[in-house]
Amino acid sequence: MSYEGQMLAQLDMPSRKEVEQALLKILFKHNGVIKEFSSGEEIVEEIANEFGLNENQRIAVLERTYRKENRIVKSLLWHRLLYRAADSLAKEKLVSRPSSTLHLTNKKEWMLTESGFDKALDFLNIPKTQKEFLPIKSFEVQKIIKKLIETPRPSNYNPFDKEKKVVRITRESALRKRGFRQAIIEAYSYKCAFCGMKIHSPDYLWWEVEAAHIVPHSFKGKDDIWNGLALCRLHHWAFDVGWFTIQDDFYITVSPQINSLPHDFGKMGDYDFIRILSGKKTKINLPNNKEIFPHQNSIRWHRENKFCH
Numbered sequence: 676m677s678y679e680g681q682m683l684a685q686l687d688m689p690s691r692k693e694v695e696q697a698l699l700k701i702l703f704k705h706n707g708v709i710k711e712f713s714s715g716e717e718i719v720e721e722i723a724n725e726f727g728l729n730e731n732q733r734i735a736v737l738e739r740t741y742r743k744e745n746r747i748v749k750s751l752l753w754h755r756l757l758y759r760a761a762d763s764l765a766k767e768k769l770v771s772r773p774s775s776t777l778h779l780t781n782k783k784e785w786m787l788t789e790s791g792f793d794k795a796l797d798f799l800n801i802p803k804t805q806k807e808f809l810p811i812k813s814f815e816v817q818k819i820i821k822k823l824i825e826t827p828r829p830s831n832y833n834p835f836d837k838e839k840k841v842v843r844i845t846r847e848s849a850l851r852k853r854g855f856r857q858a859i860i861e862a863y864s865y866k867c868a869f870c871g872m873k874i875h876s877p878d879y880l881w882w883e884v885e886a887a888h889i890v891p892h893s894f895k896g897k898d899d900i901w902n903g904l905a906l907c908r909l910h911h912w913a914f915d916v917g918w919f920t921i922q923d924d925f926y927i928t929v930s931p932q933i934n935s936l937p938h939d940f941g942k943m944g945d946y947d948f949i950r951i952l953s954g955k956k957t958k959i960n961l962p963n964n965k966e967i968f969p970h971q972n973s974i975r976w977h978r979e980n981k982f983c984h
């Protein structure tokens with residue numbers, strides 16, 4: 676047995692397989708990404724806590740002598756075990772290495788791949804059909820997000836897909852759908868563009884906000900960042916049925932039909948979700964980057980075809 680193997684056995688450290696499983700679960704809990712171990716010591720502690728490691732197990736140091744240079748390299752045994760487990764997950768293509776993630780996000784992080792995401796869902800008994808509603812990052816979806824937010828903004832944008840073939844749920848279209856959803860809700864900081872509502876489930880897994888299409892799918896609207904808005908469920912519904920629209924300068928317009936609406940409609944206690952936005956100039960909450968603001972061509976279509984004048 677190697678010197679490292681002996682130390683692992685003596686200290687009764689968890690097996691590499693166990694650490695691999697724990698890593699997948701921790702990645703899931705952290706939205707699919709964790710910092711490279713050397714720069715994020717808190718994650719090293721967090722996983723150690725999962726295993727309930729004692730002080731000796733946490734601080735055991737492995738010494739290796741590099742004879743050629745005649746120097747001794749010391750590293751934490753636990754840290755090395757974590758790295759080896761992550762490395763083995765990367766070999767199985769369940770996570771991407773910090774060096775590859777760096778090209779995608781400019782951060783040195785371990786990120787789940789689609790297969791790693793599926794495996795974590797299995798461990799946690801969450802059906803795969805829930806994937807599209809979870810804010811978990813995967814390497815493949817992150818590639819789509821990068822493309823969505825980095826493609827130069829066209830001045831004359833066409834928000835419609837060409838003739839749509841029979842809709843088939845392929846792996847590719849499912850990934851694109853998740854890429855669109857995540858790109859939108861991240862761009863709007865998980866907040867409704869109309870009311871600013873921001874809330875997640877008590878276990879942090881699910882966000883209330885939805886990625887709405889300005890030109891809807893049923894009208895061949897594209898899954899582009901310029902054709903989307905983050906909206907709470909209530910405003911998503913109200914926007915789709917035409918109670919609200921937005922102007923080219925992003926100010927909200929409320930349908931004049933509210934004048935014929937019974938006065939007790941649209942109220943939650945004292946909060947009147949429609950009338951509160953009529954009569955005063957309110958702009959929607961926008962992303963930080965102008966390049967990904969909704970496109971005027973999408974907005975115009977909504978004003979002319981969905982809004983109730």
Ligand SMILES: [Zn+2]
Nearest residue numbers: 867870907910
């Ligand atoms: Zn809202």
